[in-house]
Amino acid sequence: xxxxxxxxxxxxxxxxxxxxxxxxxxxxxxxxxxxxxxxxxxxxxxxxxxxxxxxxxxxxxxxxxxxxxxxxxxxxxxxxxxxxxxxxxxxxxxxxxxxxxxxxxxxxxxxxxxxxxxxxxxxxxxxxxxxxxxxxxxxxxxxxxxxxxxxxxxxxxxxxxxxxxxxxxxxxxxxxxxxxxxxxxxxxxxxxxxxxxxxxxxxxxxxxxxxxxxxxxxxxxxxxxxxxxxxxxxxxxxxxxxxxxxxxxxxxxxxxxxxxxxxxxxxxxxxxxxxxxxxxxxxxxxxxxxxxxxxxxxxxxxxxxxxxxxxxxxxxxxxxxxxxxxxxxxxxxxxxxxxxxxxxxxxxxxxxxxxxxxxxxxxxxxxxxxxxxxxxxxxxxxxxxxxxxxxxxxxxxxxxxxxxxxxxxxxxxxxxxxxxxxxxxxxxxxxxxxxxxxxxxxxxxxxxxxxxxxxxxxxxxxxxxxxxxxxxxxxxxxxxxxxxxxxxxxxxxxxxxxxxxxxxxxxxxxxxxxxxx
Amino acid sequence: xxxxxxxxxxxxxxxxxxxxxxxxxxxxxxxxxxxxxxxxxxxxxxxxxxxxxxxxxxxxxxxxxxxxxxxxxxxxxxxxxxxxxxxxxxxxxxxxxxxxxxxxxxxxxxxxxxxxxxxxxxxxxxxxxxxxxxxxxxxxxxxxxxxxxxxxxxxxxxxxxxxx
Ligand SMILES: Cc1cc2nc3c(=O)[nH]c(=O)nc-3n(C[C@H](O)[C@H](O)[C@H](O)COP(=O)(O)O)c2cc1C
Ligand code: SF4
Ligand code: FES
Numbered sequence: 001x002x003x004x005x006x007x008x009x010x011x012x013x014x015x016x017x018x019x020x021x022x023x024x025x026x027x028x029x030x031x032x033x034x035x036x037x038x039x040x041x042x043x044x045x046x047x048x049x050x051x052x053x054x055x056x057x058x059x060x061x062x063x064x065x066x067x068x069x070x071x072x073x074x075x076x077x078x079x080x081x082x083x084x085x086x087x088x089x090x091x092x093x094x095x096x097x098x099x100x101x102x103x104x105x106x107x108x109x110x111x112x113x114x115x116x117x118x119x120x121x122x123x124x125x126x127x128x129x130x131x132x133x134x135x136x137x138x139x140x141x142x143x144x145x146x147x148x149x150x151x152x153x154x155x156x157x158x159x160x161x162x163x164x165x166x167x168x169x170x171x172x173x174x175x176x177x178x179x180x181x182x183x184x185x186x187x188x189x190x191x192x193x194x195x196x197x198x199x200x201x202x203x204x205x206x207x208x209x210x211x212x213x214x215x216x217x218x219x220x221x222x223x224x225x226x227x228x229x230x231x232x233x234x235x236x237x238x239x240x241x242x243x244x245x246x247x248x249x250x251x252x253x254x255x256x257x258x259x260x261x262x263x264x265x266x267x268x269x270x271x272x273x274x275x276x277x278x279x280x281x282x283x284x285x286x287x288x289x290x291x292x293x294x295x296x297x298x299x300x301x302x303x304x305x306x307x308x309x310x311x312x313x314x315x316x317x318x319x320x321x322x323x324x325x326x327x328x329x330x331x332x333x334x335x336x337x338x339x340x341x342x343x344x345x346x347x348x349x350x351x352x353x354x355x356x357x358x359x360x361x362x363x364x365x366x367x368x369x370x371x372x373x374x375x376x377x378x379x380x381x382x383x384x385x386x387x388x389x390x391x392x393x394x395x396x397x398x399x400x401x402x403x404x405x406x407x408x409x410x411x412x413x414x415x416x417x418x419x420x421x422x423x424x425x426x427x428x429x430x431x432x433x434x435x436x437x438x439x440x441x442x443x444x445x446x447x448x449x450x451x452x453x454x455x456x457x458x459x460x461x462x463x464x465x466x467x468x469x470x471x472x473x474x475x476x477x478x479x480x481x482x483x484x485x486x487x488x489x490x491x492x493x494x495x496x497x498x499x500x501x502x503x504x505x506x507x508x509x510x511x512x513x514x515x516x517x
Numbered sequence: 518x519x520x521x522x523x524x525x526x527x528x529x530x531x532x533x534x535x536x537x538x539x540x541x542x543x544x545x546x547x548x549x550x551x552x553x554x555x556x557x558x559x560x561x562x563x564x565x566x567x568x569x570x571x572x573x574x575x576x577x578x579x580x581x582x583x584x585x586x587x588x589x590x591x592x593x594x595x596x597x598x599x600x601x602x603x604x605x606x607x608x609x610x611x612x613x614x615x616x617x618x619x620x621x622x623x624x625x626x627x628x629x630x631x632x633x634x635x636x637x638x639x640x641x642x643x644x645x646x647x648x649x650x651x652x653x654x655x656x657x658x659x660x661x662x663x664x665x666x667x668x669x670x671x672x673x674x675x676x677x678x679x680x681x
Contacts (some may be wrong), residue, residue: 012646015661047648113582187604190645225551225588226644228657264551266586269642283546283572285585301543327547343648345609350648382605418606418647434606434640 002035003081006057008112010043010197011229012190017068018051024072025053034081036316041065044112044200045352046099054094057083063094076361099368104330105354106338107315108191111198117236119244122201130247130320134209135254137144142167144211146316150336155181155272155309156385156489158335158402161316164306167296168214171304176216178207179281179300179307182223182230183272186385188416191340192310194352196223196230199314200237201246206313208251209320211258211305219260220300222277227269234262262369269386269440273488276309276442287442288488309414312341322370332358335401335412345382345418346372361396364417375419380505382429384413386436387493390426390502410494430498437494448491451482455498462509472511475502540571546582553581559590595630600654601625602613603640606647611664615651616640618665622672624658635676652660 007022008014012236013127022038029036043050052065053075062083064075071089077332078087091097114121122128135143168176180203185191195203207219223231241247249257258303263281265271271280277287278300299305315337319327328336335357341364343350348370355364361381365371372378389397389410398404405412421428434455441449457477461471479495486492502509535556539549549568555562560583569576582591601619603612623638630637637677646652649661655671663671 011644011659012649012661015646015649015652015659051648162671184645185643187643188606188647189643190647213597226641226654263548265588266547267588268586280547281544283544283582285582345606345647345650349649386605416606416647418609420609424609429608430603432605436604440642445550 002037004039005081006039006041006054006061006280007055008043009040009116009229010112010194011227012047013050013052014229016050016066020068020069021051021053021072027070028076028483029081032076034076034500036081036457039115041114042111042116042194043352044100045108046097046349047351049091049097049351052094052463053080055080055083059083059093059131061094062263063097064089065091069501085299087233090372097167099349099351099353102368103354104338104356105320106327107202107311108194108199108328108340108352108354109162109170109318109353110202111194114199115192115235116198116200117240119201119240119246122199125200126321126452127317128205128315130377131209131212131220131251133255133320134212135252138391139169139213142209142320146213146319146326146351148265149319149327150324150331150334151312151319151327151428152335152402154311154315154339154414155274156186156411158412161308161312163391164296164308165210165214166295168216168304168306169299173304175218175301175303177300177303177305178210178216178219179278179305180219180313181228181272181274181277181307182206183269183277183358184224184227184310184414185269185272186388186414186416188344188382188385188418189286189342189414189416190344190513191342191352193227193230195310195314196227199234200233201241202317203234203310204237204241204247206316207260208247208258209316210308210313210316212251214306215305216304216306216421217257219508220281221260221262222281223262224267224272226266231264238262245325248398248429258382269436270442270488270490273442273490275487277413278305279335285342285442287444289488311414330356332356332402333401334400335403337368339400339415341400341415343369343417346374346378346421348373348375357401358399360399361417364400365419369419372419372421374421374423374513376423378419378423379422380426380501382418382420382497384411385416385435387411387489387496388416389496390504391500392428392504393455409413411493411496426501426508427459427463430501430509431463433494433497433501434459437490440457441490442488445487445491446483446486447482448494451478451491452479452494455482455494459498465510468510469515472502472509472515519533527557527563531556532561532564532567536567536571539639545572546574546579547586550583554589559593560624562591565621581630589644597635597636597655597678598637598639599672600644602638602642602644602650602652602654604643604647606643607650607652610650612651615653615663615668617669622665622669633676636672637651
């Protein structure tokens, strides 16, 4: 019998050489005449251990990492094929690694465990239970289940998913669409990518459930062009799901149709904004639309459209499998369920940490993350992407809850956590926030288009100590104009990182706390 | 992906067939532009009227779309496109220094190509590899933990490939 060995094919694992390690293991096994079955799984998300190799043994899956090509021969020598724990890289049973064991994996339950493209693996690990239940329910009942779960949009705005679906369900039209927002532009995020590369069927299942619930027969995944591996995996998964009857004109004999296609974006952050995304899918420039009309009523090609983030949609199958009430038991306040947080930046143990809402940055950064990579003190943490606030250490104990963060002019967004040590210059980060807004502005409104460019200039003057007091006041008023006068959240929220940097770290702008207030 | 060198002729037949094979898709323009750039390494000027005619758009509209998106380029790149991530998570572990190093060692700015035609340098805003920065993308491969020395090795390998 051949031994099953897992070497991740996730982009981040590959970025540290997992592809070369997989080849070295196959070569070494052949050289030694040992029969192995090499499975390219997704990553479990403990990126500090990648490339992490696992061996299937009667006692479970034994992990080794981080493995480099040069370690492969010695792993064989140490008997890793039978799960031997004598090697310096031995991590013991994969499931017992504290970083993984202490998580609450609902949405990302299968990532790293299964072969991403194996439908058998998928169904053996609970896949398609949700869709089977949904097919036996009315559309309204499916929508109610999602509403009852308390699921809110994981793409940034945290709008209740069930309410959005209900609007589309109630609209009558000859054609409706389900669009998945896989533009994942926020720095500090990769949970969408990990789902698409590591468990693509869960997204396909979630979209199918959405389509069947609201009466949409065509789905599109709008994927950023920076994710070529996810593109290839999704295309192949869709092909296989269709061949197995999980997609198509008659989904598993239900008489209901759902077709799915992946489309590539083209490197524009603004195309993550839902109306810009729809314009782009229609083949136009990604200029933001005025709302109303809501995309739920007049979305893609003017038709009623469900548009949701990857994680929102990938959370739906387990909600339909286990029930809305079960999902709702996780979390706090009005933030129900779990979020796959992404621990990134200057962090010792970076990766994917899925937990129920309500934990704190302290727990994430220190208990999971082990502090900074540099070993220096943590100074600031940007939460929620490039439009999210810089959180100072004094707020690291605030529970990660949508409302608690909103109260502090901060946001959880897509769950990106970017850690900076004490060498960071917050005036530079503020400048970058404005620069990024200027680069990515769709140009439709003046406060965003012109304001961001002015913002860069004003911050440059503050840094150069030219009329500092006057320019700080100017920056504050500029931020005010952008906050209040922008059509979408790019211009409307870019001031958050800028103002939080200024307010919490005024010394980096050459002023005191009282001057910043 | 076959990348043509600057000045290389564009196969008009091929262009037309790529346009034709995508024309019937709903929202055809982006998939069409991707197919063209994948084939030719860029979207050549002579593609614009062909696309415009096929999709019943004005040339200005097609041009507007091409220039709106950072991904599409209208000039042939070098034989390798190297993207350096400039976004926050990579900045927290030294992306600014890496960017400066990359420009200095290649002797070019972003959006420029080295004199030997080997490398085009581009900025990118997050590659989804934010726990392992600084990150760089070469072709379809993302590389993590790229120190300046590592960057030099990557470039040396690419140059060796070009020379081979
Ligand atoms: C500038 C900007 C960029 C955005 N980028 C993304 C993105 O990359 N992915 C995403 O899912 N949502 C993004 N959003 C949020 C979307 O507009 C929208 O709220 C989301 O797709 C809705 O899905 P959800 O309810 O499941 O979150 C962005 C919004 C703005 C204003
Ligand atoms: S705020 Fe900026 S990105 Fe948003 S619509 Fe206005 S110009 Fe476009
Ligand atoms: S910020 Fe560089 S890869 Fe995400």
